[in-house]
Amino acid sequence: MADRILITGGAGFVGLHLARRLLRDGAEVTLLDDLSRGRLDRDVDEILSQARMVRHDLTRPVPADLLAGDFDEVYHLAAVVGVQQNNENPARALNVNLRAVLNVLDWCRRRPPGRVYLSSTSEVADGATRLGLTPFPVGEDVPFALPDPTMPRASYGLSKIVAETLLRQSADLFLVRIGRYHNIYGPRMGHDHVIPHFVARALARQDPFPIYGATQSRAFCHVDDAVDATICLTRLPGRDPIVANIGNDTEEIVIRDLAERITQLAGYTPSFEVFDPPSGSPDRRLPDLGRLRRMTGYTPRVELAAGLRQTFDWYARDRATVVAAAPGDRA
Numbered sequence: 001m002a003d004r005i006l007i008t009g010g011a012g013f014v015g016l017h018l019a020r021r022l023l024r025d026g027a028e029v030t031l032l033d034d035l036s037r038g039r040l041d042r043d044v045d046e047i048l049s050q051a052r053m054v055r056h057d058l059t060r061p062v063p064a065d066l067l068a069g070d071f072d073e074v075y076h077l078a079a080v081v082g083v084q085q086n087n088e089n090p091a092r093a094l095n096v097n098l099r100a101v102l103n104v105l106d107w108c109r110r111r112p113p114g115r116v117y118l119s120s121t122s123e124v125a126d127g128a129t130r131l132g133l134t135p136f137p138v139g140e141d142v143p144f145a146l147p148d149p150t151m152p153r154a155s156y157g158l159s160k161i162v163a164e165t166l167l168r169q170s171a172d173l174f175l176v177r178i179g180r181y182h183n184i185y186g187p188r189m190g191h192d193h194v195i196p197h198f199v200a201r202a203l204a205r206q207d208p209f210p211i212y213g214a215t216q217s218r219a220f221c222h223v224d225d226a227v228d229a230t231i232c233l234t235r236l237p238g239r240d241p242i243v244a245n246i247g248n249d250t251e252e253i254v255i256r257d258l259a260e261r262i263t264q265l266a267g268y269t270p271s272f273e274v275f276d277p278p279s280g281s282p283d284r285r286l287p288d289l290g291r292l293r294r295m296t297g298y299t300p301r302v303e304l305a306a307g308l309r310q311t312f313d314w315y316a317r318d319r320a321t322v323v324a325a326a327p328g329d330r331a
């Protein structure tokens, strides 16, 4: 019998790529989303002949009759994501993300699935890196720290710290797997990240081309690699909860170089206008993937050049939906 799988946030960026992959592998997939950010676009349309879509706002309890039957795996991805959303309304990120994980866990307690995966974030370790409590690359066993709770983006990281803690405390009921995503990119990633910002500017042939935080560095991970890692991590044997970083540590890049690569893809050479990074944005982000490699045999396969080309081409085709890039690049 096919695995029955629930993906919350299934109409979002990572959720839809994950759904496609699981459907290809023959699973029976249900997507749950309130469409607050995910969209019913042609990509969702394409998979709706094979997957079920349930519209529900997870800030409200999951009604008993909403999801029939038992699930082998639940991937909890639904969250308020993105620095712009968090900066504009930090209270919303904390509220929605906490209520959503509490309601998912309540439902899981009533109908325990085999395994529950939580999508966490590199940002749970940002406090420890800022305080110099950990070297680079950053591993999983760093202390949770909140050096400046007044910073708007602290809400998002805090919501994931609490979600991780709540999930680990449920490990007597189902297998618990937590993946901390580090700068995932790819087609249909929305418009609130540095890569789509640069693509939008490059497609508009902006010159001068603004860059916020030109000397910061990131290690970007293609969504296909992130999806592979997510599934492998979720399916690891063993009763103990597992937390692992998910990313690509092979091609760290400075943001100015990223801008050069993307403008090259657009076929022009603008002058760059450099501004301060957005407030609270870390200078460097690089995951230690040792645990993921050891436990799953993970190797990232998509090289940055190929992934950027594919992502650029996708946005170029989807240009009608590309919005004017907001000031401040978010990574």
Ligand SMILES: NC(=O)c1ccc[n+]([C@@H]2O[C@H](COP(=O)([O-])OP(=O)(O)OC[C@H]3O[C@@H](n4cnc5c(N)ncnc54)[C@H](O)[C@@H]3O)[C@@H](O)[C@H]2O)c1
Pocket: 008, 009, 010, 011, 012, 013, 014, 015, 032, 033, 034, 035, 036, 037, 038, 039, 056, 057, 058, 059, 076, 077, 078, 079, 080, 081, 096, 100, 119, 120, 121, 122, 180, 181, 182, 183, 184, 185, 189, 190
């Ligand atoms: N993309 C990244 O680089 C990255 C990095 C770190 C962590 N993450 C985590 O991965 C997960 C997926 O991120 P993404 O980039 O696909 O984001 P996304 O915004 O594209 O997807 C999130 C989905 O959750 C849905 N959602 C939001 N609130 C909801 C609610 N109350 N009820 C039901 N659905 C709701 C949205 O409509 C959206 O479709 C998130 O949990 C995010 O925190 C992503």
